[in-house]
Amino acid sequence: MADLLALTTDPAAWAALITLVVMEVVLGVDNLVFISILSNKLPPEQRTRARRVGISLALILRLALLSTLAFIAGLVAPVFTLPFQAPLNAEGHPLFDLAFSWRDIILLAGGLFLVWKATTEIHHTMDPTPSDDLLDKKAPVAMNFGAAIIQILLLDIVFSIDSILTAVGMTDHLPIMIIAVICAVALMLVASDPLANFIHDNPSVVMLALGFLLMIGATLIAEGFGVHVEKGYIYAAMAFSAGVEALNMASRKASGKRGGPPAH
Secondary structure (H helix, E strand, O other): OHHHHHHHOOHHHHHHHHHHHHHHHHHHHHHHHHHHHHHOOOOHHHHHHHHHHHHHHHHHHHHHHHOOHHHHHHOOOEEEEOOOOOOEOOOOOEOOOOEEEHHHHHHHHHHHHHHHHHHHHHHHHHOOOOHHHOOOOOOOOOOOHHHHHHHHHHHHHHHHHHHHHHHHHHOOOHHHHHHHHHHHHHHHHHHHHHHHHHHHHOHHHHHHHHHHHHHHHHHHHHHHOOOOOOHHHHHHHHHHHHHHHHHHHHHHHHHHHOOOOOOO
16 A cells, blocks of 8 residues: 555655556557457447447456556567578678567467458458348347457457557556556547447548558567567557548538539
């Protein structure tokens, strides 16, 4: 208790908390976009519940991982090394690391899953109605609740480990990590429905979000091979793309108010 009271009067602790909350929120955007896209494939009456369950699982996983910091620290220790020479860059250094830890394996698996899932969804978006279903008015929904929750849980594990390793690297105080994680997940819970509804109501945003997931998946694969990708560049590219799409949406809205060109 004395340690907690000491932290409340320590400006450095407050600065670490605010910084960590911001970092956790930024890292949580990837998780939230995936949950939003996946939940929108469910029947309307199940979407909100799926989002709440998925985000609640993310909180439980993060808190559970925080309680096993020694285990988390062990995830970065190499468990095997591939028996061949990595290609060298112009400076004579290996292009990627051939020693893999459990964290690397999890990031690789998560990245491959995200790339596969985003590619599948892009294909479905481009060709949403197979010819065999055109005559079937009672075609089943694209996904059931259980399958959606399992896929959300799998990605929750990947993003939770990345989130906790970031927290561990920024502060040594467990209470600060716990408060930051709870605040970030609470913000995710508040933003989940508006974001999912916005994505659902704007079809062009769906393709943009899937493109984000592809980029995030490729980044996770690179991180799994030991190639550090500066997150600032990734989020700057995402912000720029979102800004361009916002301008396109504003342009379409203005064109609609003016009557726009006649439909062909």
